[in-house]
Amino acid sequence: MPKxxxxxxxxxxxxxxxxxLADEHGPEGVTMRDVAARAQVSLGAVQRxxxxxxxxxxxxVDHVGERITERVRDRLARTxxxxxxxxxxxxxxxxxxxxEEHRAEARIWLTFVGHAxxxxxxxxxxxxxxxxLQDLLARLITEAAESIPADEGAAPPDPQxxxxxxxxxxxxxxxxxxxxxxxxxxxxxxxxxHVADLxxxxxxxxxxxxxxxxxxx
Amino acid sequence: MPKxxxxxxxxxxxxxxxxxLADEHGPEGVTMRDVAARAQVSLGAVQRxxxxxxxxxxxxVDHVGERITERVRDRLARTxxxxxxxxxxxxxxxxxxxxEEHRAEARIWLTFVGHAxxxxxxxxxxxxxxxxLQDLLARLITEAAESIPADEGAAPPDPQxxxxxxxxxxxxxxxxxxxxxxxxxxxxxxxxxHVADLxxxxxxxxxxxxxxxxxxx
DNA sequence: CCGGAAATGATACGCTTGTATCGAAATAAG
DNA sequence: CTTATTTCGATACAAGCGTATCATTTCCGG
Numbered sequence: 001m002p003k004x005x006x007x008x009x010x011x012x013x014x015x016x017x018x019x020x021l022a023d024e025h026g027p028e029g030v031t032m033r034d035v036a037a038r039a040q041v042s043l044g045a046v047q048r049x050x051x052x053x054x055x056x057x058x059x060x061v062d063h064v065g066e067r068i069t070e071r072v073r074d075r076l077a078r079t080x081x082x083x084x085x086x087x088x089x090x091x092x093x094x095x096x097x098x099x100e101e102h103r104a105e106a107r108i109w110l111t112f113v114g115h116a117x118x119x120x121x122x123x124x125x126x127x128x129x130x131x132x133l134q135d136l137l138a139r140l141i142t143e144a145a146e147s148i149p150a151d152e153g154a155a156p157p158d159p160q161x162x163x164x165x166x167x168x169x170x171x172x173x174x175x176x177x178x179x180x181x182x183x184x185x186x187x188x189x190x191x192x193x194h195v196a197d198l199x200x201x202x203x204x205x206x207x208x209x210x211x212x213x214x215x216x217x
Numbered sequence: 218m219p220k221x222x223x224x225x226x227x228x229x230x231x232x233x234x235x236x237x238l239a240d241e242h243g244p245e246g247v248t249m250r251d252v253a254a255r256a257q258v259s260l261g262a263v264q265r266x267x268x269x270x271x272x273x274x275x276x277x278v279d280h281v282g283e284r285i286t287e288r289v290r291d292r293l294a295r296t297x298x299x300x301x302x303x304x305x306x307x308x309x310x311x312x313x314x315x316x317e318e319h320r321a322e323a324r325i326w327l328t329f330v331g332h333a334x335x336x337x338x339x340x341x342x343x344x345x346x347x348x349x350l351q352d353l354l355a356r357l358i359t360e361a362a363e364s365i366p367a368d369e370g371a372a373p374p375d376p377q378x379x380x381x382x383x384x385x386x387x388x389x390x391x392x393x394x395x396x397x398x399x400x401x402x403x404x405x406x407x408x409x410x411h412v413a414d415l416x417x418x419x420x421x422x423x424x425x426x427x428x429x430x431x432x433x434x
Numbered sequence: 435c436c437g438g439a440a441a442t443g444a445t446a447c448g449c450t451t452g453t454a455t456c457g458a459a460a461t462a463a464g
Numbered sequence: 465c466t467t468a469t470t471t472c473g474a475t476a477c478a479a480g481c482g483t484a485t486c487a488t489t490t491c492c493g494g
Contacts (some may be wrong), residue, residue: 002440003491026335028245032482053482107334114331117324117395118243130398131442164399164407169382172389178334181347182381190381197414220470249452259473270452360438 011049011059014117018060023104026111027057039078054121061112061122065129069107074166076140085199091140092191095133096170098177098184108172118137130167141198148202162198169194174211228266231256234370235277236310243341267286271338278329279337282346285322287313289350293357301361302416308357309408312350313387315401323391324395330382347384355380358415364418379415386411
């Protein structure tokens with residue numbers, strides 16, 4: 001019987017190399033040869049792991065997505081029971097990848113998103129990740145809402161929509177930071193303010209301003 | 218004296234071709250030859266208009282940015298005087314490029330943003346556009362806030378932050394729609410709900426829920 | 435210890451890329 | 465009309481790409 005190698009672990013190793021290179025030149029800018037060199041394997045080895053470049057990129061984007069969602073999940077699990085608002089805030093900035101140490105991951109993510117917009121197959125794994133994150137946020141928001149006594153007359157809180165908002169906001173802020181339109185601090189500020197609003201909205205009820213009472217009829 | 222050609226208009230024409238192709242394969246996927254063919258000029262003509270590919274892409278991204286900001290500005294100017302909330306909502310969804318007819322423009326924008334994350338020079342024009350849009354939103358929000366009598370005790374409204382939030386949200390929603398994580402309708406819904414919140418927040422004041430009064434002390 | 439299947443990695447191939455080159459065509463001024 | 469200059473577009477070229485090929489090496493099972 002012939003030699004056996006652990007393809008799965010090699011694929012992961014190659015995937016790491018893909019990410020490192022995608023961080024420098026974007027997904028389409030990575031070449032099979034550079035990947036091989038980075039992963040310290042031969043070009044042939046890369047070819048035997050993936051039928052072609054497209055499959056390699058697909059595996060890589062899937063890998064990144066899983067890593068991010070996993071990290072967010074971990075963060076949630078490892079967080080001690082504290083104010084739901086704080087948890088939500090930390091989680092959101094974890095998703096937004098604003099911390100300097102995750103800047104590379106954010107850049108990789110953004111380049112993949114950009115590429116997926118014109119390369120449908122790549123979009124699949126991204127959708128999966130987004131769905132996971134949105135679900136996680138929605139559940140968290142629901143929990144937070146349930147811990148608050150509800151106004152019986154008020155409209156339902158619609159956690160799905162709130163989750164979508166938060167996720168899109170986080171993503172938009174990430175790209176704005178990477179482009180250099182916002183600093184990481186400004187983005188954090190925006191995110192925290194938004195979460196604070198969300199939280200406050202659950203804990204308070206609204207009344208029309210006295211100065212506007214005249215418009216009542 | 219020799220023949221003279223209008224380089225500026227040709228550059229614009231080529232830029233259109235670049236956009237059409239970038240919409241199909243991303244900025245790095247456009248080739249000089251394809252651009253020439255699309256613009257119905259020779260390869261040599263493209264070369265005489267731009268020193269190299271990078272300059273061509275830079276001109277194109279600048280062109281797109283100006284077109285979008287111009288369109289948003291127009292929309293604002295052409296809008297009849299009506300509720301500031303409505304205007305803000307329309308403007309936001311104009312920025313988010315959610316309507317089907319602007320899907321291509323949105324895709325182009327997103328691919329350029331993704332590419333700019335790993336190609337610093339391209340980020341310049343994008344920053345300019347974002348700054349313009351943010352400024353415009355901030356001014357609009359300020360106007361809206363000033364038309365409302367302010368609580369003297371309340372915190373300042375911070376229109377810059379609100380503008381940043383709205384811009385990032387619009388951008389995030391756009392990408393989520395393009396990836397296929399959200400439908401255009403869901404994105405519109407999120408955007409409108411956010412603007413409604415913003416508006417309501419200006420017109421109302423908050424009181425702690427009666428059921429939470431016990432936590433006061 | 436050894437036979438054979440699997441893994442290896444260097445090399446080859448066909449294409450496409452961005453860019454450079456250059457003779458021919460075009461045209462405004464004299 | 466002539467001429468000086470610019471524009472033109474086809475072609476050339478080197479580099480880099482993804483992929484295919486194949487003799488060689490490796491190593492598990494019997």
